[in-house]
Amino acid sequence: xxxxxxxxxxxxxxxxxxxxxxxxxxxxxxxxxxxxxxxxxxxxxxxxxxxxxxxxxxxxxxxxxxxxxxxxxxxxxxxxxxxxxxxxxxxxxxxxxxxxxxxxxxxxxxxxxxxxxxxxxxxxxxxxxxxxxxxxxxxxxxxxxxxxxxxxxxxxxxxxxxxxxxxxxxxxxxxxxxxxxxxxxxxxxxx
Numbered sequence: 626x627x628x629x630x631x632x633x634x635x636x637x638x639x640x641x642x643x644x645x646x647x648x649x650x651x652x653x654x655x656x657x658x659x660x661x662x663x664x665x666x667x668x669x670x671x672x673x674x675x676x677x678x679x680x681x682x683x684x685x686x687x688x689x690x691x692x693x694x695x696x697x698x699x700x701x702x703x704x705x706x707x708x709x710x711x712x713x714x715x716x717x718x719x720x721x722x723x724x725x726x727x728x729x730x731x732x733x734x735x736x737x738x739x740x741x742x743x744x745x746x747x748x749x750x751x752x753x754x755x756x757x758x759x760x761x762x763x764x765x766x767x768x769x770x771x772x773x774x775x776x777x778x779x780x781x782x783x784x785x786x787x788x789x790x791x792x793x794x795x796x797x798x799x800x801x802x803x804x805x806x807x808x809x810x811x812x813x814x815x816x
Contacts, residue, residue, distance in 0.1 A: 635770035654699030683709035718761035
């Protein structure tokens with residue numbers, strides 16, 4: 626059965642499915658539990674509202690991922706993720722290599738990029754190339770709701786750190802697709 630979902634709805638639906646599939650799946654972020662948020666429907670103790678301290682929050686997520694949890698952190702703007710680049714690019718991306726895959730870091734980083742209504746010039750960057758040039762990270766850049774939906778699910782199955790770059794302008798598109806397509810293949814790219 627096909628369902629019509631917008632880009633943000635597809636991400637929310639996939640994230641809720643992931644959260645419901647295991648108590649080890651967690652999600653963190655600033656303002657993710659605002660009134661009307663889909664994450665209010667998630668199982669208790671799996672969704673965490675974070676303070677404005679991106680480096681600390683990211684350190685928590687990276688640490689949890691090395692202890693058999695599968696956490697995701699959401700950055701509402703890429704500039705907030707810049708504050709956590711040490712944890713993302715120096716720690717998470719190199720973890721599996723540093724410990725010869727005997728200790729796994731499978732943290733997921735969802736980064737919203739691009740300008741939205743009302744943003745000033747300091748909240749309009751993308752930084753694709755920085756992420757793409759970081760060894761040890763799996764990078765996802767969905768262009769459709771269906772891609773976003775299946776990439777979220779795929780990210781949560783990998784035993785490596787993943788970054789999803791979610792462009793804000795894509796929130797304006799919707800797509801009808803099958804939410805239970807077991808044959809859907811997620812394309813991965815080598816940079």
